[in-house]
Amino acid sequence: MKKIIFGIIVCLIFSINSIVLAKDKPPTVEINPPRLVSAPTYNAIVEPKEVKYTNDYIEVDLKIPLITYNNKVTEKIMNDKMEKPIMDLKNSTEKEAKEFFNTKEKDQPFMKYNVTSDYEVTYNQGNVLSVVVTLYNYTGGAHGNTEKIAYNFDLNTGKTGYLKDFLYEEDNYRKVILDEVRNQISKEPDKYFKDILNTLHGIPYDQNFYLTKDGIVIYYPLYDIAPYVAGIPEFKIPYSKFKHGLKKDVSIKSDNVSIEKEQSVKKGENYSEYLYYPQIKNLDNPIIEKQINTIITKDISNFTKDVKKKAELSKGKLNIYNRPVTWGASVYSDEYFVNPDLISIDITYSANDG
DSSP states (O other), rough: EEEEEEOOOOOOEEEOOOOOTTTTOOTTTOOOOOOOEEEEOOOOOOEEEEEEEESSSEEEEEEEEEESSSOOOHHHHHHHHHHHHHHHHHHHHHHHHHHHHHHTTTTSOOOOEEEEEEEEEEEETTEEEEEEEEEEESSSOOOEEEEEEEEEETTTTTEEGGGGGOOOOGGHHHHHHHHHHHHHHSSSGGGSSSSSSOOOOOOOTOOOEEEOOEEEEEEEETHHHHSSOSSSSSSEEEEGGTOOSSOOOOOOSSOEEEEEEEEEEEEEESSEEEEEEEEEOOOHHHHHHHHHHHHHHHHHHHHHHHHHHHHHHTTTOOTTSSBBOOEEEEEEEEEEEEEETTEEEEEEEEEHHH
């Protein structure tokens, strides 16, 4: 296991009612002074864009959130941001399904792969919109995989925010959230991994969350703090737990530093790879960002080259079960966003000869 730790340097519109004053009117005429009134709030409209079809090897049923807003520039930014991971999952799953279906033995059983997506609008007030997208894909095995992605938008800019953008620092919100999460876990400990209270010591800077009308919801990915049967654990924390509640004036000017996962899935005759690795995005210094990402990708490339060489040398050989030797390489990572200046990344490399 290799661990990379690095530092990162990281309106309300008013309308004025015009009053036309006639000249030379009798003094008994009542004249009202101009007054300021709030312009009507234009909430975003979110409707589904549907993609649905089936063939010999896959079933696809997607509901992609499509935002309509009075700012067409930010509208496109938000829609593109939400559609990309949905279509990326669909395309990668479909490619894998097609390859497996076309190369399997004629009498080999095959269950169609499956990709679905749905969404829920959990908050839509003022210039803040929360949309929660749920993705599911099945590629064989006992069960599929479910992922939840929450988008907490500033409608004025199309940018998504972290907890810091919606809660006040002086409320010590990370401690409040951690205490609430630990308290809720302690009430139903059997739902979670046995030692989770001993290992859950903080709330990362980029913690997954979404907004509702009466509280903020913290959630964790599958297998992160609980077994698969528990689903995606969620913890709702009322705004009343924070002294100042939800921020009244949310303004997200730029994209936050984030970690995005790149994926590579390849299946060959005697070599397969499943690579799921991190890439840093939105650093203030693009040169440093490129250097970090290059270090990661180069290291992974060297690893897969070594495994491919072993696979090439094993061609024509049989294993102890009298079957052709096949090699597999996998890479996965865990990240912890400690604070705005420090991200911890653990990358695990594994290879086997079947």
